[in-house]
Amino acid sequence: MRDLEVSEHFSRAALATAFSQKLTSRRRFFGIGLSTAAVLVAGCSNNTQPDNVSARTSPPVQAQPTKAISWPKTIKDLKAKPGLIKKFNDVFTMTSISRVSLLEGKDGSRRLAICMYGNSHQIQLIDPMSGSSEKVITLPHHLIARGMAWDSIGRTLYIGATNGHIFAYDYDSEKIVDIGPPTPSAGSLYGLTFDSTGRLWGGSYPRGIIWNYTPKTKKFVRLPRIDADMEYVYSLAITADDRVYAGTGTNSPKVVCFPAASPNKRTVLNLPDLPKTGFVSQITVSGDLVLIHATSVKTHLIWNHKTKKLTTAALPMDERISSGPRQTGPNFWLNQGSLYSTDSTTGKDTKVGPLNVDSPEQIWVADGNVFVLSRTGAAATTHRFDLETKTSTVQSTTQLSPAGVEVRSLLAHSNGKIYIGGFLGQGIATLDPATNKRWQSPDNVAPNQISGMIQWDEGKIFIGSYGSADIIRFDTSRAVDGPNAFKLMERLGDKYDQSRAIGWAKNENRVFFGTVPDYGLTGGAMGIIDPVTDTIEHVYNKLIPGHSIVGLAANAEFVYGTTSTRNGMGIPNTDGDAKVFAFDLAKKKVAWSRKIPGHGAAMSPQLVDDKILAATIEGIVVLRASDGVLIHDHAFTGASTADKRPGWLDANLKRxxxxxxxxxxxxxxxxxxxxxxxxxxxxxxxxxxxxxxxxxxxxxxxxxxxxxxxxxxxxxxxxxx
Structure with a gap:
């Protein structure tokens, strides 16, 4: 569910959340299933205590000054100076599809609105019959499109963006209008769909609010929150008789239903298989059936809203991308090279015939045919399956325009190149600023969004990716070898409930990482890597209870860390201030930890002489390295910690x-x-x-x-x- 982080960007961002209709993408690596990825894990034991300091060494760590300075109590603010030398645009691009909507006109014509991951060319309209690319919808301010719903009567495409606003795109005039946020607090919008009266419905993050919008009156209606601690309404679908089904997250996710005409008459479905934390990530209506999928659940649930009976299906929802919603007739879906149909009354599955399509993105039914849109690289291909002859052909192929992706992480390598991670991006990119020469790994063979990375030596970079806090070794000398250049060392999300590794540091013989917990959880982890054997020696989970570990610095004796009171997405912050701590490598425990007064987060710590410097959104704090006591608190940005919720990547500091x-x-x-x-x-x-x-x-x-x-x-x- 990598697109969940989209919500981080505007509370990513991000952020998000980001987050996609391929609902198990956060449990994938190199674009392959978890069972296959397990084969890549080698030589890792998280229960082994760190070795004593060995003779293994990295390239020399930059030496500290031999003469300490007298640290100033105040920083004299000089006149602002120009400093921009050169800009490099579109350094990370993708042609990954977030979601697809079928636009049906009164005359029976059909177009596909293809929503891209990225901050440009966000929505691309194509004719699936001819393959022609007709229009590109660009949202203002580099916003990411987060959801879509088509009003066939008004010929208007409604788009949910990552600033929490709804945009209306008039298909005929090609004008796009910002109609505002459904709720004042909205950061991300989910589950956009229409009821039979023409009202647009959706859910939001944060505060988990269900809302609706009436195009004729141009008015939003906000419903009362489902639960006081529920941050997400992540999925939503409506039946033919206008019953609304909404799925929530992150703590105690549930499905609520109510008549659209009487939204206060809510019922919570009794679904015993839902996880304690996570999301009801997709709800689809097909006739009498409501198909429900939740994170970490290997089956999807089928609720018959007429008989009020619940059954399950063994196939995960990401392999059941379907032709729904359909009020009559069967629902079609693909699995392992075959087309299947599901009776929308009984739920019975029937194998229809062979249809081997990789990466299906959308399925629809028209004129006795089942059409499937798939993507390979930058090509979107429409396949047609004739239900009478049981044969398939390629209808058309369209070249998609790559979308620029927000830069989320940077690493200056000793080889002169800049290594780049993109928000919700697959893989890693490089830029040689001397020549402007660029390279990017294929998006189907590389890590998910890079949260942080560190260089060990000339040929080795360690990476932390978002989704399940994958710890990955990247061999830069084998970049052209695709997946062989990457080694998945550990998936921290499976064992330790972590979502991303943000803080990184190294000393002469070890590499260290700090993490943010998974959605709905508290307490980050700190891990130790042997960079010669590419193994994780130990993971200290929940090292600073209730805090995410977002920054690290290290010497031979200690790892120094800074924290954020921001927990995993979807739950409130931990009360109080951020902390700085010292972890004793010889004793294998925290030597001391201390609050950083007045700050909810401190990031990118730098060890200088006998001081620790760390970034806040206000400026730089100077701390005593022996015990973490705050020496100076320099503010120069004009921002106030009191006015903003602490984050994980809100500030940076480089020496x-x-x-x-x-x-x-x-x-x-x-x-x-x-x-x-x-x-x-x-x-x-x-x-x-x-x-x-x-x-x-x-x-x-x-x-x-x-x-x-x-x-x-x-x-x-x-x-x-």
Whole structure:
């Protein structure tokens, strides 16, 4: 469910959430099933205690200065200076499909609205019969399209975006209008669908609210929350007699139903197989049947809303991408090279005939045929299955336009290249800023969205990917070998309920990672990697109870960490302040931990002399490394921690070699700090920046820029010392 993180982006973002109709994608690696991915796991034991310090060494860690400075109590804010050197656009692109809607006209014509993962070319309209690409719908402000519903009477496509707003696209005039947010708190919208009266329904995150919109009156109606602690209404479907079924998340997910005309008459379905935490991730109506799928459930549930009986089907929902919703006639779906139909009254499955289609994205029925849209690379192919002759042909093929993806993570490699991870992106990309030469791994053989990464030596990068906190070794020398360049070391989501590895550090013989817990859960983990054998020696789960571990720094004796009170998505924050802690590698336990007063999150810690510097959304905190006591709290962004919910990647801090010069970014502000002289200045022309940032060995700064690009920025002249 990688698209869930879309909600993070605007509360990603993200973010999100992100999150796709391929409901088990968060349990996949290299685009293959979990059982296959298990074959890739090798040499990993999480119950083994760390070895003593060995003779194995990485390339030299940058030396610390031999002479400590007197740390300034205040930073003198100098006049803002320009620093933008060069922009690199569209550094990470994808042609992955998020969802597809069938647009049927009064004249019987049909078009497909293909919603892409990405921040450009978001929705592409094609004629599946001819294969022609007709229109591209671009949302403003680089927003991601999160859901769609087609009003055939008004010939309007309604789009849910990642700022929590609904956009209406008039098919004839090609005008797009922002009609606003269904709820003031909406960050992501889900389950868009119409009832028989023409009202648009949907769910939202956060606060888990069901809402509807009447196009004639242009008014939203918000229903009371299902539960006070329920953050998501993630799926929604409506029967022919206008009964609304809504699925929730993340704690104690459930399905509620009610008549659309009487929304206060709610009933909670008794579905014993739902998980304790997670999501009711998809609901589809087919005649009398309501098909329900929830995360971590290997079967999907079939609720007959006429007989009120519940049955189950053995096949997971991601293998039952169906032709629904259909009020009459059978529902068609694919599995393992065959087309099946399900009787919409009895639920009986029947094998129709052979139809070997990889990656089906949409199925619909018309004129005695079943049509299937699939994607291979950048090509969207429409297959036609004749129900009378039981034969199939390729109807058409359309080349999709790649969508630019938000840059989420950056790594400056010693080989001079910048390694890039994209939001909800599959794989990894590189940019050589000297030549503008680019490379990107195929999206079907690479990790999910990269949350964080670190270089060990010239040929080895360790990666943490979003979804199940996969820990992956990437051999840069074998990049052209596809999946053989990657090794899945461990899937932390399965054993430790973690979702992403964000914090990374290394000393001379080990690599360390810190994580954020899974949806609906609290408590991150810290892990230790032997980078020579590519094995995880130990995972310390829930190391700082109730806190996500979002930043790490290390020396030979200790791993220093910073935390966020932001838990897994879908639940409230832990009360109180973020913490800094020291983990004793010899004693294998936390030596001390201390609150960072006034801050809910502190990120990207840097170990400098006997101090720890960490980024907040306000600026930089300077902490004593011996016990974590706050020495100085420098604020220069103008942001206030009290006004914003703590996050995991809201700020970043990078050091220039072994100097006392740093670059900080948060809240769209890039700020250069010189602690030796006690001065700092804002980069005046940085533009729209994110928090992904990298500094090369020779002091060049690269930062995520204008959502789907990166920019090189000059920090200004060196200090006179």
């Amino acid at each position: 220039f070699g072994d100097s006392y010069r740093f670059m900080h970014c948060a809240e769209g502000i890039v700020y250069a700090v010189d602690f030796l002289n006690g001065t700092g200045h804002r980069i005046s022309d940085a533009g729209q920046t994110g928090t992904a940032m990298a500094v090369t060995d020779d002091g060049r700064v690269f930062i995520s820029h204008d959502v789907d690009g990166i920019a090189e920025i000059s920090p200004g002249p060196r200090s006179k010392s």
